[in-house]
Amino acid sequence: MHLEYTVIEGDFVNAGSASSSIKKTLKQLNVNPSIVKRVVVALYEAEVNAIAHAYGGVVTADIDAGKILVRVIDKGPGIPDIDWAMQEGNSTASPEVRNMGFGAGMGLPNIKKNVDRLNVQSTVGVGTTVEMEVNLS
Amino acid sequence: MKLSEIAKVLNAKVVCGHDRLDEEQDKAFASDLMSDILTLGDNFPMIVTGLCTMQTIRTCEMGNLDIVVFVRKKKPTEEMIELAEDEGMVLMECDYSMFKACGLLWEAGLKPIY
Numbered sequence: 001m002h003l004e005y006t007v008i009e010g011d012f013v014n015a016g017s018a019s020s021s022i023k024k025t026l027k028q029l030n031v032n033p034s035i036v037k038r039v040v041v042a043l044y045e046a047e048v049n050a051i052a053h054a055y056g057g058v059v060t061a062d063i064d065a066g067k068i069l070v071r072v073i074d075k076g077p078g079i080p081d082i083d084w085a086m087q088e089g090n091s092t093a094s095p096e097v098r099n100m101g102f103g104a105g106m107g108l109p110n111i112k113k114n115v116d117r118l119n120v121q122s123t124v125g126v127g128t129t130v131e132m133e134v135n136l137s
Numbered sequence: 138m139k140l141s142e143i144a145k146v147l148n149a150k151v152v153c154g155h156d157r158l159d160e161e162q163d164k165a166f167a168s169d170l171m172s173d174i175l176t177l178g179d180n181f182p183m184i185v186t187g188l189c190t191m192q193t194i195r196t197c198e199m200g201n202l203d204i205v206v207f208v209r210k211k212k213p214t215e216e217m218i219e220l221a222e223d224e225g226m227v228l229m230e231c232d233y234s235m236f237k238a239c240g241l242l243w244e245a246g247l248k249p250i251y
Binding site: 012013015016019023034040041044048099100101104107113 | 192193195
């Protein structure tokens with residue numbers, strides 16, 4: 001099954017709607033609730049990142065019997081130092097993002113804790129792709 | 138502790154989820170930081186927060202956390218209530234500070250996650 005959603009820059013009201021839709025799909029597929037929670041927590045953090053830090057992008061999910069592969073592909077500005085961004089507490093968030101209850105530098109570390117495989121590719125000026133895979137059984 | 142008793146202890150107004158007030162809840166977690174709320178794993182405490190935005194409801198939806206108390210006189214918007222109702226959540230409004238609300242809940246016997 002392939003799902004695809006558009007994420008719009010700065011659209012904080014709808015931040016989480018892709019995650020919410022994927023959560024409902026996984027529940028319908030009778031995936032273990034603990035696994036669903038891990039997937040959606042990671043995806044939601046990544047979705048908020050794309051809205052808060054990037055110029056929007058696309059969320060895709062590919063689900064088969066054994067795993068879910070989620071990609072959040074944004075349109076830039078890119079992360080200059082991924083190792084720095086992966087460390088808890090490091091953040092470049094705006095006051096607006098902090099007012100939403102995010103921006104404490106926990107997003108990427110929190111994603112890492114919840115997924116079985118994480119791959120972050122970024123090119124400054126082009127964009128970032130966060131690829132997350134979770135085993136469903 | 139029954140949710141109806143929690144509402145009484147906090148002198149809170151129940152905004153939605155009135156049909157669930159006989160349910161029991163024995164743990165709470167308080168934070169204004171949504172990323173903190175997303176670290177609770179397989180724990181499902183009641184959430185006490187002063188952050189009153191759509192992201193509060195979305196965050197709780199992602200975390201399967203369906204009881205939320207807003208402190209510091211924060212009032213959820215119609216849009217937030219609608220989403221919370223769709224998700225079957227209980228929302229309460231409490232005029233007390235986070236510190237006072239947590240103190241009263243502790244005194245009443247609610248336990249922390251850690």
